[in-house]
Amino acid sequence: MTSEGxxxxxxxxxxxxxxxxxxxxxxLGAAVTSTHSPAVALGAGAFAGAIGLPAGTGFLVATTxxxxxxxxxxxxxxxxxxxxxxxxxxxxxxxxCSGGRPLAFLDYVAMARLDAAVxxxxxxxxxxxxxxxxxxxxxxxxxxxxxxxxGDAYDVVGTMIGVAPPDGLITGATVRPGDRIVGLASxxxxxxxxxxxxxxVDQAGIDPDAPDPRLGTTAADALLQPHRCYAxxxxxxxxxxxxxxxxxxxxxxxxxNLARVLPEGxxxxxxxxxxxxxxxxxxxxxxxxxxxxxxxxxxxxVGMALIVRRxxxxxxxxxxxxxxxxxFPIGEVVEGPRGVDGx
Amino acid sequence: MTSEGxxxxxxxxxxxxxxxxxxxxxxLGAAVTSTHSPAVALGAGAFAGAIGLPAGTGFLVATTxxxxxxxxxxxxxxxxxxxxxxxxxxxxxxxxCSGGRPLAFLDYVAMARLDAAVxxxxxxxxxxxxxxxxxxxxxxxxxxxxxxxxGDAYDVVGTMIGVAPPDGLITGATVRPGDRIVGLASxxxxxxxxxxxxxxVDQAGIDPDAPDPRLGTTAADALLQPHRCYAxxxxxxxxxxxxxxxxxxxxxxxxxNLARVLPEGxxxxxxxxxxxxxxxxxxxxxxxxxxxxxxxxxxxxVGMALIVRRxxxxxxxxxxxxxxxxxFPIGEVVEGPRGVDGx
Numbered sequence: 001m002t003s004e005g006x007x008x009x010x011x012x013x014x015x016x017x018x019x020x021x022x023x024x025x026x027x028l029g030a031a032v033t034s035t036h037s038p039a040v041a042l043g044a045g046a047f048a049g050a051i052g053l054p055a056g057t058g059f060l061v062a063t064t065x066x067x068x069x070x071x072x073x074x075x076x077x078x079x080x081x082x083x084x085x086x087x088x089x090x091x092x093x094x095x096x097c098s099g100g101r102p103l104a105f106l107d108y109v110a111m112a113r114l115d116a117a118v119x120x121x122x123x124x125x126x127x128x129x130x131x132x133x134x135x136x137x138x139x140x141x142x143x144x145x146x147x148x149x150x151g152d153a154y155d156v157v158g159t160m161i162g163v164a165p166p167d168g169l170i171t172g173a174t175v176r177p178g179d180r181i182v183g184l185a186s187x188x189x190x191x192x193x194x195x196x197x198x199x200x201v202d203q204a205g206i207d208p209d210a211p212d213p214r215l216g217t218t219a220a221d222a223l224l225q226p227h228r229c230y231a232x233x234x235x236x237x238x239x240x241x242x243x244x245x246x247x248x249x250x251x252x253x254x255x256x257n258l259a260r261v262l263p264e265g266x267x268x269x270x271x272x273x274x275x276x277x278x279x280x281x282x283x284x285x286x287x288x289x290x291x292x293x294x295x296x297x298x299x300x301x302v303g304m305a306l307i308v309r310r311x312x313x314x315x316x317x318x319x320x321x322x323x324x325x326x327x328f329p330i331g332e333v334v335e336g337p338r339g340v341d342g343x
Numbered sequence: 344m345t346s347e348g349x350x351x352x353x354x355x356x357x358x359x360x361x362x363x364x365x366x367x368x369x370x371l372g373a374a375v376t377s378t379h380s381p382a383v384a385l386g387a388g389a390f391a392g393a394i395g396l397p398a399g400t401g402f403l404v405a406t407t408x409x410x411x412x413x414x415x416x417x418x419x420x421x422x423x424x425x426x427x428x429x430x431x432x433x434x435x436x437x438x439x440c441s442g443g444r445p446l447a448f449l450d451y452v453a454m455a456r457l458d459a460a461v462x463x464x465x466x467x468x469x470x471x472x473x474x475x476x477x478x479x480x481x482x483x484x485x486x487x488x489x490x491x492x493x494g495d496a497y498d499v500v501g502t503m504i505g506v507a508p509p510d511g512l513i514t515g516a517t518v519r520p521g522d523r524i525v526g527l528a529s530x531x532x533x534x535x536x537x538x539x540x541x542x543x544v545d546q547a548g549i550d551p552d553a554p555d556p557r558l559g560t561t562a563a564d565a566l567l568q569p570h571r572c573y574a575x576x577x578x579x580x581x582x583x584x585x586x587x588x589x590x591x592x593x594x595x596x597x598x599x600n601l602a603r604v605l606p607e608g609x610x611x612x613x614x615x616x617x618x619x620x621x622x623x624x625x626x627x628x629x630x631x632x633x634x635x636x637x638x639x640x641x642x643x644x645v646g647m648a649l650i651v652r653r654x655x656x657x658x659x660x661x662x663x664x665x666x667x668x669x670x671f672p673i674g675e676v677v678e679g680p681r682g683v684d685g686x
Contacts, residue, residue, distance in 0.1 A: 041402055041512055045603055047440035047591050048406035048505075050512055053396070059384055060403065063391035064449035064502055066486045097390035106407035108451075108500045141500075143409050148498055153491040157451045157484075159407055159502040162391075169384055169393055248390050260388055 024116040028140075031120075031127035035137040049138035051104050058166030061100025063091055064159040069194040070224070072153060073201070077208050077220045080118050083156055084125025086191050089229035090250070091160035092133040093304060096234045097246040097261070099170035100162030102135035110143040111154035122156060133231045135160065168238075172245035172261035172307075179244055179333040180313040181258070181268055185326035186303030188225035188279045192251040193297040197223060200287035214282050222279040230304045233323040241315055245307040249299040255340035256296070258305050267336030270343045274328040276301040307333060367459040371483075374463075374470035378480040392481035394447050401509030404443030406434055407502040412537040413567070415496060416544070420551050420563045423461050426499055427468025429534050432572035433593075434503035435476040436647060439577045440589040440604070442513035443505030445478035453486040454497035465499060476574045478503065511581075515588035515604035515650075522587055522676040523656040524601070524611055528669035529646030531568035531622045535594040536640040540566060543630035557625050565622040573647045576666040584658055588650040592642040598683035599639070601648050610679030613686050617671040619644040650676060 036043060042050035067090070071083045092102050107126055109119055119142055130137045138161075149155070189197060201208075201219065208220035215222045230248075237243065245261035258268050280300050283289065294300065308316050313329060320327035331342075379386060385393035410433070414426045435445050450469055452462055462485055473480050481504075492498070532540060544551075544562065551563035558565045573591075580586065588604035601611050623643050626632065637643065651659050656672060663670035674685075 042404070042441050042514060046514070047437040047589075047603075048404050048443055048503075050402045050404045050441050050443070050507065053400055053403055057396055057400075059393045060396055060447065060504065061385070061391050061393045062447060062449055062502075062504055063482055064451055064500075065484050066451060066453060068486060069488055069490065072490055094390040098385050098393050100391055100393070104403065104405060106405055106502055108407055108409060110409060110498060139406055141408050143411060143498075145412055145498065147412065147415055148493060148496040150491060150493050155453060155486075155488065155491055155498060157407075157500045159405075159449055160391075161403065161405055161504055164393065171385060171389070246390075260390075 020116050024120055027120040028123050031124045032137045035127050035130045035135070037136055040136055040138065043138055049104070051136060051138060054163060056165050057163040059164040059169055061095055061098050061162045061164050062159065063094040064157065065090055065094065066155055066157045068191055069198060070191050071156060073194060073198060074224055075153060077224065079220065079224050080121045081125040082224050082226050084122040085129040086227040087156050087158040088126050088129035088133065089227040090191055091158045092135070092229055092231035093248045095160050095162045096231045097170065097248050099164045099168045099238065101164065101235055102133045102160055102162045102231060104138040104161045105130050105135045106138055106159045107140040108143070108157040109140070109154060110145055110149060111152065112144070112146045112149040114142060114144045115152065118154065126158070129229070133229060170243060170246055173263055175244045175261070175263055175266050175307050175333055177266060177333050177335045178310055179307045180310050180329060181270070181331040181333065182306050182308060182313065182316050183272070183274055183302035183328045183330040184230055184304040184320065185275070186249070186277065186299045186301055187228045188222060188277050190227040190250070190299060190303055192299065196287070196289070196297055197283060200283055204286045212282070215278050222282070228303050233320060233325050237316065237319050240319065241308060241312045243306050243308055247305045249303050249305060253295050253298060254300065254302050254305065259338060259340045261307070262338050264338050265335060266338060267334050268331055268340035269334050270331040270340060272328055272330035274301050274330060302330065305330065363459050367463055370463040371466050374467045375480045378470050378473045378478070380479055383479055383481065386481055392447065394479060394481060397506060399508050400506040402507040402512055404438055404441050404505045404507050405502065406437040407500065408433055408437065409498055409500045411534055412541060413534050414499060416537060416541060417567055418496060420567065422563065422567050423464045424468040425567050425569050427465040428472040429570040430499050430501040431469050431472035431476065432570040433534055434501045435478070435572055435574040436591045438503050438505045439574045440513065440591050442507045442511045442581065444507065444578055445476045445503055445505045445574060447481040447504045448473050448478045449481055449502045450483040451486070451500040452497060453488055453492060454495065455487070455489045455492040457485060457487045458495065461497065469501070472572070476572060513586060513589055516606055518587045518604070518606055518609050518650050518676055520609060520676050520678045521653055522650045523653050523672060524613070524674040524676065525649050525651065525656065525659050526615070526617055526645035526671045526673040527573055527647040527663065528618070529592070529620065529642045529644055530571045531565060531620050533570040533593070533642060533646055535642065539630070539632070539640055540626060543626055547629045555625070558621050565625070571646050576663060576668050580659065580662050583662065584651060584655045586649050586651055590648045592646050592648060596638050596641060597643065597645050597648065602681060602683045604650070605681050607681050608678065609681060610677050611674055611683035612677050613674040613683060615671055615673035617644050617673060645673065648673065
């Protein structure tokens with residue numbers, strides 16, 4: 001709603017003093033234009049951004065999401081940049097689940113009183129993360145809403161828009177019994193389970209910067225690992241191998257997210273084992289959390305899962321190994337009512 | 344971040360009780376699918392929605408924005424539906440400024456504790472407004488963040504994605520001296536100036552439901568008029584007339600938003616008069632607001648302005664008259680430094 005346009009910039013920030021605003025807009029402008037390609041036809045100052053579509057585009061693919069309350073921990077511990085990177089990584093991961101190739105990203109940042117340093121840190125991190133997935137930062141909005149947001153908390157929302165060729169959508173419809181399930185390693189909580197994690201942190205009175213041998217690092221480092229972005233490695237795999245389904249393991253954990261991409265009559269059977277980042281055992285022990293709640297809240301080490309034909313499994317594992325991304329055979333598809341069992 | 348998927352639904356709501364959640368998801372699902380066309384390839388339950396692109400698409404056009412603090416008044420006075428309609432209308436208006444034709448909309452709704460009735464009201468209003476501009480509601484996210492949002496306030500963010508043919512972008516680059524400026528009537532504040540309007544309401548102790556002869560209606564009716572959506576009438580005009588520039592008059596008022604679409608060397612000279620909805624004089628008198636602040640805060644009766652060749656002006660005025668949308672000749676483009684003068 002703030003719309004004091006600035007020639008050459010779609011970012012608009014009201015309510016900060018004029019000098020601070022000019023400096024902020026300079027930083028945002030530099031971050032945004034650093035992501036731009038010659039395909040960008042309208043970005044700067046336009047009411048809506050525009051970008052040329054690549055040849056061979058059949059489908060527009062899009063997803064919108066926030067960052068949730070991981071932002072509160074990042075704010076408290078002075079690590080806002082991770083939130084900017086996360087909102088892009090999360091959206092890019094969702095996009096590739098449908099076969100979308102990132103093209104353009106739009107963001108929204110709101111807080112009670114805009115903190116120019118925080119906004120700039122967020123947008124710079126988003127721009128860097130956009131560059132890593134080949135998306136341009138096509139537009140954004142910054143809103144100051146004193147009676148809507150508390151204290152110095154902010155919300156960050158991102159929309160990733162991508163494209164897929166006419167035969168390039170991944171819907172899960174071709175999944176069939178006998179297919180193999182491959183899991184990709186997560187870096188930690190990614191952006192899910194932070195209401196529970198914050199409760200554990202608050203109740204246990206954690207010192208975020210004290211090294212903890214059970215974590216092999218500090219609580220701040222372990223809990224604020226960036227959400228891993230699987231998009232580049234997954235997109236290059238899609239050029240080599242036909243993938244039947246991809247699930248981004250977000251809130252609700254592995255079984256419930258994997259079930260979302262299964263067709264009727266197909267059941268996932270998780271049997272493999274994979275390394276669990278120490279932060280999960282640490283949270284479970286410190287917080288006294290039951291196994292079931294752990295499984296239904298956290299990714300527990302698998303941040304993305306894909307379903308491929310049995311004959312392709314070795315190629316898939318080798319592909320991710322070469323991309324330095326740990327991949328594990330974690331199960332198979334069997335006949336049965338739609339759902340996921342174990343482990 | 345909430346991602347408890349539901350087969351057949353991209354809307355995901357955590358934190359409400361299971362029965363209430365199922366009922367909410369049913370309402371959201373019905374609203375969302377009511378907007379869907381056969382072009383929708385992935386919506387329900389997918390990590391990212393997908394829609395087929397119309398033939399002849401050259402550019403993807405996109406914009407993201409919130410609703411600002413109009414939502415606080417709507418919340419207080421129990422009129423949440425207007426916020427759902429507004430977020431779509433605002434985004435569609437921004438999109439047509441660049442020549443974009445609405446294709447798909449994605450929303451984000453967040454509050455401290457999800458109120459199922461409020462969320463359903465918002466999404467149903469968004470779905471209806473999407474239908475009116477020909478966009479499908481392709482995806483959405485609902486987030487519950489108790490330590491980020493205050494009381495029962497919510498934020499609503501919308502992203503409109505559209506398409507334009509290879510020669511269909513409107514950039515303002517072809518504006519030249521001698522062109523005419525046409526203004527389109529607003530319904531009131533639209534979604535801008537609500538921080539100031541709320542201050543006036545609070546200081547004057549307004550009864551929102553008492554008829555006020557100066558308004559010709561109640562304060563609630565006058566202040567919560569829906570943001571007019573110009574997209575359908577504007578898109579049909581674009582099929583008849585070459586339009587050089589379009590400006591959506593949002594925060595900052597007419598002069599500053601019009602200046603955004605002028606090229607260097609072109610100056611807008613506003614000379615016409617147009618009817619001012621009574622709510623503006625009412626706010627100015629009740630709040631004792633200076634003329635300059637009024638001009639820099641509110642649209643003052645013109646919600647969208649377009650720039651056309653002199654020879655097309657009569658056609659444009661007649662087009663909007665037939666669309667039952669009041670249009671006024673409000674000025675012309677002259678040679679001079681980029682900017683806007685008067686009235």
